[in-house]
Amino acid sequence: MVHYLRIGGIKMNVDKDVIVIGAGTSGMMAAISAATHGASVMLVEKNKRLGKKLLLTGGGRCNVTNNRPSDDVIQHIPGNGRFLYSAFSQFDNHDIIRFFEDKGVKLKEEDHGRMFPVTNRSKTIVEALTSELNKQKVQIELDAEVEKLLKEDNRIIGIRLKDGREFTAHCVIIATGGKTYPYTGSTGIGYRLAKKAGHTVTPLFATESPIKLADTFVQKKVLQGLSLQDVTLSVLNEKGKIRVSHTMDMLFTHFGVSGPAALRCSMFVNQALEKHNNATLSLDALPNKSFKQLVHELTTVKEQQRDKAIKNALKGLLPERYLEFLLEKAQIDGARPFRQVEASELERFAELIKDFRMSAIGTYPIEKSFVTGGGVNLKEIDPKTLESKLVEGLFFVGELLDINGYTGGYNITAAFVTGYVAGKNSAQIASYFHY
Template identity: 55%
Template sequence: MDFDVIVIGGGPSGLMAAIQAAEKNKKVLLVEKGPKLGRKLILSGGGRCNVTNRLPVEEIIRHVPGNGRFLYSAFHQFDNEDIILFFEKLGVALKEEDHGRMFPVSNSARSVADAMVARMEKLGVTVYMKTPVKRVLYENGQVRGIELVDGQIKQAYSVIVAVGGKSVPRTGSTGDGYKFAMDAGHTITELYPTEVPITSLEPFITKRILQGISLRDVSLSVLGKKNKVVVTHRMDMIFTHFGISGPAALRCSMFVNQALRKQELVWMELDLFPDDSASEVQKNVVQLLEENPKKAIKNALSPLLQEKLLLFLLEKAEINPENHYKQESPKKWEAFAALLKSFIFTVNGTLDFEKAFVTGGGVKTKEIMPKEMQSKLMPGLFFCGEVLDINGYTGGYNITCALVTGHTAGEHAARFASLRRQQG
């Protein structure tokens, strides 16, 4: 054999897999089709690299809505605290920010990628850059190695597919891994962009009435049948020329895309005052009006909302913003307060993979051994990172999944290679 373990892909999961396999004294080859290693790492966290999250494991898994429970076995072997230790041993000091997010003290994603590459080099991992893989080779029901696009064959006991999904394709994530998986008989669940801005054809969007309005600490929900709430996220959001964006929208995007498989439009609900009940909101509105009885309604209520949004919602409640408080009926104030608590609008999709942080869907997790990240269908074939049908929210959760599954795959691919070497 040319190598014990071959890793396809030089993103966070691939680098971790290669390091872990090499730590087990295995002869490792990492093949990357692009010109740089760790490109997604360097882009992540706005170039600062949110390497993991310090929340308890149970909380982290809750922040991985796409098959997070599949990761329990991997987290028992290597968890977020182990990730922190791993980087500190590499000389990358980390600091904790809001919501448990962990960043390098240097605020440089490149320092994280460089440390992983340096560790890999120290362990003697062979690296082929600008080298696309044509296919994974299978023989007699198990992995034999890979064939490169130039026709070269590289043999190995284990092959780890760590090529990412389809999001941020400029980093090299163009879906190659799905073909490798299907060639081995694997199922690829439906792929969709997630952690991505949401689109809408509502007139207030197409006419750009609310474009640029940022909202802080609001509740945004995706509604299902009979207006039942599917998911709610309380965060910031922004109205754009195509729909909505910002953290709350990104987190809802997975559920929007899932709902759109069954219907053409999805209803969303915005609660501008999540801490208050509808009656409390109405009381606050009336109080502002009563304190300023001689002012035009739009001026009396100016502390409540940004002007464009205030005028828009007053119009929806059929209230003339130039009138005074007493010129409008009490029922209209009830309707206005109801809108502040529940502004419902339709969305029709999301932006594409080019704009998405994460890929939803991938290699079906039921066909993967959760303790090893090894294929149940093809001995010696391992998967890690975003090529799997696993997706989390932004905030360090996806990189945590990539590093944890990469470590697990590297560890067990090395063990599998040892067993096959012993068997001759």
């Protein structure tokens, strides 16, 4: 079937119904969805292969999505997750699971609802998507970088590549990703295209990123390499009140803290640093015990093991290095017999266990972080279709949007969902021109 585009009232041939820019998670899903819903589709990728960044996800195993209830998934997308409610009503995390299983990809569930291919290989997911693109007869242009969006009367009409070639289309979906891991192709071109089309881009920041600390114990490498399990890390506001807390594992590093708890707090650290020079973190090493319970437990151990050195009597309460570190912070000589330790000293020690303060001064830069925070302003995007409110036929999906979630399959879920919904709705718009 020959399709047409009206430019300046003149009827012209159109190359494709839908062009998708970027063959990552959201882009491949968008192309598949548009083709499945009847559109002729072209997928344009600047790299020499598809899914380059997708191959790195989940430590090379690809955390495809999360099996929690859909509402829980949205709750784990703190960066404007609510915007996705309408998209999730059309295609959600459970649909992602069905999509891959229908393609013969067996998935398995691990801790916290994370879903992985049984093969433990990201390549399995990329191959399944590539196979479906071929099955749906999507035209794939590799090693092809987009230079410009083509518009006419505030409507998208196609794209121009850097090599000078132009392709016309009824709809264009931009799926170029954020600015993390730029060597995979995520160089921020999508933000530039969005701005040239008249869109605003909110400030970009690193999220799901290790946190840098200014504290002297970091500079002296006192705790470097120490891992703590099931601790609660909190970001405090300027009044000392908890802004966000996460109970997960954490790792002390040569620059500060990393591990799941730190990564999840990083977004809020960066937001605090926009207003102030530093951000205060609070670490509770024993979140399952209240301060009163802890003091009572310490007092009981003191009564039972009066003659033992305090650091020996409390062995097993905390990892040894952290125990000795906090005793020193509390100005308690760990070699002292427990009977010599005053009640006030025990309370001071308990306070440090429950609320050890650290001063955050930054995170890794966006290029070295897992996820880009900020992006194309959501006020300018229709949440039901992912179409631009400013330019007809232009869609934005994935990490390019001002949406960011925690690690654990949440960002990739948002990418697959927005890709699918934009693909479906772009195909529907393109169908209006089939006459």
